[in-house]
Structures are given as structure tokens and as C-alpha cells.
Amino acid sequence: MARYDRAITVFSPDGHLFQVEYALEAVRKGNAAVGVRGTDIVVLGVEKKSAAKLQDSRSVKKIVSLDDHVALVCAGLKADARVLVNKARIECQSYRLTVEDPVTVEYITRYIAGLQQKYTQSGGVRPFGLSTLIVGFDPHLGVPALYQTDPSGAFSAWKANATGRNSNSMREFLEKNYKETSGQETVKLAIRALLEVVESGGKNIEVAVMTKDQGLRQLEEAEIDAIVAEIEAEKAAAEAAKKAPPKDS
């Protein structure tokens, strides 16, 4: 198959676009990221590699806002993410200028996915090596939304999803444990999913929540630690309950 993976616009005989698949591999090596949609809140969480001592950690925020009401997290090549985010931000403002309305989450997701697709069908370029999780609120109806895009340019809406490293385990966890939640419960669910694959602790996780009224808010390390502690306590209690078999019969 080596002959079919040089130029990305070339299909292989069995219908694969190998460059796109290799891009997905790059995504799989990226940081773990999770997104959960609640009834009135959306939560994004991403694994944070321990900061090098001399690095200014404030400059490596992974969860970025595209507009007041839309935020995004990427898994994969960070430089590609920067370019994509910049284009998306411009499109958000351009849309506001043309129709005097903020973008809907679906619109901007479609735009980003369209960009990613364009780079799978143009000459001399390679696909973006990243998948994104896009969250936000509809500017008029106020309903929360979560979307995912991938290097092929496909996108879809999700109630909860994960991407990046060990995303399969996270997704399994979410499938098992997802239920409609709101407020803090949603945050806990997202962090629990992330803790499946990431070392626990506020300094290894970055979490941001978005509400309709307050927009995007990054959680402080201390806050995250507190929630992690809560989760661990709950887990311990559940374990204890399991170990001690119910004696009443």
C-alpha cells in the first residue's frame, strides 16, 4: 500500500485515503480530551502534560474560545490546531458581520469540518492532524451542544465524547455511565472519564465549563483538586459498599 499514501488525494484500491488515516494516528497520539453535554452546561476536559519547570504554563491553554458562546479543544498536532482555531475565529466574526447574529455551534463546526475536508482534497497539502471537540450554546434557543470533527472532515453531534490518547476507554466509560446531568454533576462526569486514563490531580487536568449566562470559565487547579477529591471519596464509598455484602436478606 505504500504507493497509495504519498499524495493525499489518491485513493487506495480498497477505498482508503491513507493520509487521512495517518492523520487519525497522529490524533491518537495527542492529549486525551473529553467533552460532556449537560442540560444547562457543557464541560471540556483535557489532559495536561506536566509543565516543564521553566515553561510559562499560562501560554499553553488547550481549551480555547472561538467566540463568547463557543469553545473548542483539540487532540493532535498543536500547531495545526492554532491555524484552524484562527480561521474559525475569523469566520465567527465574519458571520456576525454578515447576518448580525452569533454563529450557531453547528455552523462553526460545519465550517471547521469543511476546512479539514478541503485539505484532504487539495494538491500539495496534508490534512490537519487533529480532531476537535466543539461546545457551545445556541445563541437564540440557549440549548447546549457538543460536536466532534476529525481529520477526514466528518462531524457529528454527541452527548458525550472523547478523543486523543486512550479515547476508546474514555468513551466506553462514558457509554456506561452517561446520564442527563446538569451543573456540577456534568463536571464530575467529565472529570471521572478523564481520570480513567490520566493520573489524578489538578495539575494534570485542564477543565473548562461553559454556561449560557457566563460563557467559558476555566476551572482553577484548586477547584479541580476539590472535585477530584470528591470523586475519589465517592469511589471509595462505592467500593466499601461493594466489599461489605448486604447482610439483610
Added chain:
Amino acid sequence: MKFDTSGLESTASVFGTAGSELVDGFSAAPAFELPTTTDVSFSFVCYALRFVWEGKSQNCLWVEFDFAFWFQFDGFQKEAVQMVKPAKGTTTLAFIFKDGVIVAADSRASMGGYISSQSVKKIIEINPYMLGTMAGGAADCQFWHRNLGIKVPENNQALMAKPSLPLSLIDALSTACKIAWQSQCRLHELTNKRRISVTGASKLLANILFSYRGMGLSVGTMIAGWDETGPGLYYVDSEGGRLKGTRFSVGSGSPYAYGVLDSGYRADMSIEEAAELGRRAIYHATFRDGASGGVASVYYVGPDGWKKLSGDDVSELHYKYYPVVSTEAPEPDRMVEA
């Protein structure tokens, strides 16, 4: 460059009669020699004058004069245009009240003194919850030509570049704009799986009209609709201007309509009261403005979309509002039989 100011003075006095549509006024102005070369400073002064005029005519949102520059036409064209003397006679109005938006318009199309049609549809149905009114270009022939025979350039740089298009082309162009705009609104709906907002639709139209600025389109339109944010009303014109508001009236009869509308308006009217206000305003405009008449149509836009409420002939409305009071004629003295 020296120019003859006598023509300027007389036109200034004609401008002084605010609010009147200057169909007759211009015939009073002295004939002016048609310049065959561009007289830059004169045209610039006219252009400046026009801005002063526009600034004063707050009542008339729709500027009657089409100032696309036309610096050269032959005797035949001059005569033809003088003969046809197209004018934008119309009255359209729209206002927001507590239950939605009322949109009303007359249905007369006139060209100078000739009534070309009494049954023009001036209220366009864009989609089931949005209406547009077209005054000027799309309703009838909209190219206004001053008696002096000169057109002032829209902007000085475009003097040579954009001569005004011939009448038929302008008519076609304004229809093309309308169709392009409706298509864009529909496309937005299909792509985004939700209806376009009134804000968005008006912005799209304003951008389309702006791109044709200076080419002689003369359109004053109001976009009324009900979207996710509630009732919306915008005024968009062919200069590319766009205003959001709660009460608008456009056309030659608009000053009369404004009089009735502004004095009778209350935000808490019921739908019937609001419709009656719109109807009455149109009627009064048609009564006093010769270029408006025909049928007064009234539409209501509410949360479930628009609905046509009535279409009354204005002459019948006249007798409804001002019924003939029969006075008892005194009995003639009869020859009483002795």
C-alpha cells in the same frame, strides 16, 4: 470653474417645499443646458446640495432623486425621458406593536401623471414569516430624472465609470436583486436548518443593494418579520442604508401616512386596531397623494407567520370613513291645490 448659478437658485427654492413630491415643481425650473462634458464642480455642488436636502427631509426616508450620473445623452433620449417622466409614486408603511408587525401598502404604479397600474403587489412574501415591501424600483419604473436633464454623480470618482443604466435594465436589475435575495434567504434556511432572522435577511439585501450602488437603482424597502427574537422591522434602501426601527413609511405618500400613523400609534393596540390604523394611514396617503391609490392591503405578521388581513379599494374606504350625509332637501313648494 465658473458655472451658471441661476439654475441652482431656482432648484434650491423648489427644494424648499419640503415633503412635496416635486413632479410639478420641476416643470417650473428653467431649462438648463445639458452639459456634454462633465462639469465637475457643478455636479459636486449639486451632490452637496442633495446631502443638505436629505438631511432636512427627515420625514421622507426614501430619497426621490436618483443621482446616478448621466452626462451625455442625445436629443431623442432626452425627449423620451421627459415624456415618460417616471416617478416613484407609492405609499408603504410598517410598524411594530405589542402583538407583531403590521405591513400595509397601496397598489398604484404611476409614471408621471399616467397611472400605469392600479393593482401592483407591493408587499412581497419572502417566506411564511417574513414580508418585504418594495417602493420604487421593483414596483414600478423607478428612474427619476430631473427636469434639468442632469444627473448628479453618486460619488465623484465614479463620474465616468458608472453612467446610469437604461430604464429597462434598471427595472430588470431590481427584480434580479429581489430574486437573488430571496434565493439567498432560502439557501440560508436549507444550509442552517433554521429560518433566517429578520436581521440577517435585511443585512443580505442591504449588501446586495450596496453592491449596485450608483447604478441607478432606486428602491426603498421594509423587511418585516417574526423570528426567534420576536418581531423585527428594518428599512433598507438602494443606497445600501439599513435602519432598524418600529415605525416606517416609504414612498411619495409617506408624509401623509406618517401623520396618521404617528398620531394614532399606541404600542398596546390589538391586532384589529393596528390593522385599522395601517389601513387608515394608507387611505389618507392615497387621498392626498396623486401617485398613490388603488387597493390598500394590510398584512399582519405574528408568531405563526404572516396573514393578509384585508385589501380594500381606497375609494370605497373613502365613503366608509366619510359617508355621504344626506341632507334633507327642503320640500319644494308645491302648488297647493286650492
